Amino acid sequence: MEKLTGFTADSPFDLRNSEEYSDWRDKKLSAGKRALAAGFVEILDPMNMRDSEVEAILSQCRDTNIALYSTPPESDDSILRGNLRAMAERLGMGEPEGHRSKGEAAIVALTVSNRPSQRGFIPYTRKAINWHTDGYYNAPDNTIRGFILHCVQDAMAGGVNQILDNDIAYIRLRDENPDYITALMHPQVMTIPETHEEDGTLRPASVGPVFHVEGDDLIMRYTARTRSIEWRDDPVTREAVAFLQNLLIEGDPLMLEAKMKPGQGVFNNNALHNRTAFDPSEVGNHSRRIMYRVRFNKRIGST
Numbered sequence: 505m506e507k508l509t510g511f512t513a514d515s516p517f518d519l520r521n522s523e524e525y526s527d528w529r530d531k532k533l534s535a536g537k538r539a540l541a542a543g544f545v546e547i548l549d550p551m552n553m554r555d556s557e558v559e560a561i562l563s564q565c566r567d568t569n570i571a572l573y574s575t576p577p578e579s580d581d582s583i584l585r586g587n588l589r590a591m592a593e594r595l596g597m598g599e600p601e602g603h604r605s606k607g608e609a610a611i612v613a614l615t616v617s618n619r620p621s622q623r624g625f626i627p628y629t630r631k632a633i634n635w636h637t638d639g640y641y642n643a644p645d646n647t648i649r650g651f652i653l654h655c656v657q658d659a660m661a662g663g664v665n666q667i668l669d670n671d672i673a674y675i676r677l678r679d680e681n682p683d684y685i686t687a688l689m690h691p692q693v694m695t696i697p698e699t700h701e702e703d704g705t706l707r708p709a710s711v712g713p714v715f716h717v718e719g720d721d722l723i724m725r726y727t728a729r730t731r732s733i734e735w736r737d738d739p740v741t742r743e744a745v746a747f748l749q750n751l752l753i754e755g756d757p758l759m760l761e762a763k764m765k766p767g768q769g770v771f772n773n774n775a776l777h778n779r780t781a782f783d784p785s786e787v788g789n790h791s792r793r794i795m796y797r798v799r800f801n802k803r804i805g806s807t
């Protein structure tokens with residue numbers, strides 16, 4: 505897919521443009537505050553979204569890159585998968601990315617699994633998942649720019665998702681020290697070494713920036729993991745990474761938090777997110793929780 509790289513002339517992401525940055529920052533912070541009270545956009549019929557529902561999702565994604573939604577719970581799996589694809593299409597997200605664990609309609613079921621290809625991988629356990637953006641280990645030609653996370657069945661306890669607009673993380677870093685942005689935009693700042701995939705194949709090392717800009721859009725690639733990751737060896741980078749890590753642990757007033765119920769989900773432009781552990785009282789590797797995830801190389805609509 506064709507993508508724009510680099511800044512536009514009056515980009516707020518250009519560190520020299522303090523006025524544009526200040527305007528954009530004000531808008532983002534007020535939109536973030538409004539979003540805390542916005543709740544879930546109700547979608548009555550996912551197969552036939554109303555224009556007002558589409559517009560509500562798109563405008564929230566334009567403002568904050570994130571839109572929580574709620575649909576009537578659907579127990580027929582093939583209807584549910586069709587619903588997710590239909591909503592994605594209405595929102596202009598294009599074709600989902602191919603994924604090794606994808607089921608029917610490129611939808612991955614995140615659930616506790618004892619399948620040999622998934623056993624022991626954290627997404628398929630009851631363990632917490634640390635802050636990250638999706639596909640941070642992908643090659644640059646397979647950048648994940650949006651995804652849907654949809655709750656099919658919630659956990660009995662726990663399994664809460666937190667999500668933070670990447671633009672807000674950028675603002676906190678830039679306000680603390682603009683040099684942090686320069687460090688995190690370095691094209692070799694973050695390396696995920698090569699590793700064996702869930703299916704045993706070798707995934708090559710992934711080297712790239714944390715933040716990069718495509719036209720008006722800020723794209724983020726990040727994981728809070730501390731093992732199997734190499735940061736550029738430079739004092740400012742170390743400080744920037746520590747600051748970001750700390751922000752996510754301490755929490756930001758504009759973070760959204762949801763324990764999604766069946767039928768609820770989130771559309772987002774690959775925002776930072778995590779998940780808490782769940783169902784500690786279950787015995788063995790077992791829980792009823794099922795989340796469906798669909799990833800896209802495109803962002804949502806025209807956002």
Ligand SMILES: [Fe+2]
Pocket residue numbers: 636637638777
């Ligand atoms: Fe994720």
